[in-house]
Amino acid sequence: MAPRELHRVAIIGSGNWGSAIAKIAAENTARHSDLFQQEVPMWVYEEQVNGENLTTIINEKHENVKYLPGVQLPVNLKAVPALIDAARDATMLVFCLPHQFIPNICRQLREAKVTGAGAFAISLTKGVDVTGDRIKIFADVIEEELGMPCCALSGANIANEVALNKFSETTIGYGTRSEGELWQKLFHTPQFHVQIIEDRAGVSLCGALKNVVAVAAGFCDGLGWGNNAKAAVMRIGLLEMKNFSMEFFSGVKAETFVQESAGVADLITTCFGGRNRLCAEAFVKTGKPFEQLETELLGGQKLQGVATADELHQFLKARGRVGGYPLFHVVYKISHENLDPAKLTAHL
């Protein structure tokens, strides 16, 4: 039998989570040399750190000192400042970027036409893309922009814990099983368990919608309502996540939400840790608007749960379905229309 072509993996993005998952991928390309080329290029948006290029630092020190400090990266992970160079000949593209960058990055890649034959992608990007009464997951955006199949990965994955090799699980949703299995080979380790399921939309939506529930959980914490109320809000939130996904996306499976790491487990992690919970708690306790808290606590980054609550509201209003999702609605009303947070459970 002729030797099979080895897959070339490229990581598009190099933030906290991107660097952590790039570390695992590069460890595994070395481990599975029958499947993957060992070298893994990672596109790094070039910036200066103490007068040096971040890519230079990463390639010399094997550490992303800015976004994943203190973690040794494999020597076969190579920081690349030019997007097109990073993606050249790649057959497996890992997208781990803030969602607002996806369309532009995809356009550059499409025009450059540098990826390898039969390339396919995976999206680690959270969020949903809403325009009027139309909603999309980013795996679909990538599929359409690049004309290549795109899986989705999401799970209870605090990046630093994964990078430090603490036990974690994640979920990959695939369209074609053979692609799901290749992604599993690339990411699975004894300390990072990867389950693959045929539910791209479910996995993607878990990652987007959980942030809205985490805002509600943070309101509970801010109000001092205790563990019973917070657990109730999480339970109702998980149901709304499931019902919303099954109502507006075809092929979504109920089990994804209640059995997989992307579902119930990530919801738990996000509602007890995470910036959405933190800022929502501060919102109630300090009375400061979210814009101010984003500046003070997140260096100006938009809080994903609050933004997603707004997008969901616009979408549900356009569809005439606001009433079907009382928890999503009350999070929107509190965060965008000055409803008293103490009304959180009044209509659940």
Next chain:
Amino acid sequence: MAPRELHRVAIIGSGNWGSAIAKIAAENTARHSDLFQQEVPMWVYEEQVNGENLTTIINEKHENVKYLPGVQLPVNLKAVPALIDAARDATMLVFCLPHQFIPNICRQLREAKVTGAGAFAISLTKGVDVTGDRIKIFADVIEEELGMPCCALSGANIANEVALNKFSETTIGYGTRSEGELWQKLFHTPQFHVQIIEDRAGVSLCGALKNVVAVAAGFCDGLGWGNNAKAAVMRIGLLEMKNFSMEFFSGVKAETFVQESAGVADLITTCFGGRNRLCAEAFVKTGKPFEQLETELLGGQKLQGVATADELHQFLKARGRVGGYPLFHVVYKISHENLDPAKLTAHL
């Protein structure tokens, strides 16, 4: 139409949770005077507090100063030191006792024959009753001992939060819907939401099995493994709870575990608060045996999760099914057979 006979409610038990639920019940008998006699007797195991009878204190101060201090109880809730007097003419009996007392209390009630015609019961008792290869829920034990139908109530219900009127939810599993609806009338308030479902066994088993998962969650905390690992253990635990219940009890519904307060919500509350988590964390951090921690942290009370892990192990061994439940098994091995806690996830 002739006026319907009013139901007479009796609370059997007066600990922390018993007193909290008695408060709600007595508030609701006053609210629904078309259904219930207003007076609610509560059986209190008599003891001395500062030289006075606890029943006297409760009836004079309307406060259970020993088990629910600081909470005003309704004046129509009446502490009664004699079990038989408390149960006399009762048609709705609420059992809220540690499980080891259930058989003896039921025997006394059966022999006294004082309950009203058509009486039925509800069990708030946690745990399972295992003998060899036979397993029972306490709602069934009560049904058999007393010859009356028995529902089950369980949920994300930290007693003090419920008593302080903080928002909470709970689940009642019924055999006959009309009974479930009467219990709902007795317990539902705007701040304590009661869902009723046709799944007595599922509700009961959630309350028992979650404690085993909470022990595993506490091990994670003790090991410092972080949020990803803890969420993974909880996810796997929830699946084993569901699978175990559906394998060994007929009529159990999968949704009970993943949609109801008794399921996922109570699991969350128990794995983040609760004595099982606390003692399991201390077990790892201090290396002290559980017997010693029970003495030091629980005043000698048995830790329910550790005891249940042992009972499940005996039962699963008798059935030849130990291998089907790796998380339950590893909790047993760590807590009863000195397995290194760091092996927690080795076989999941």
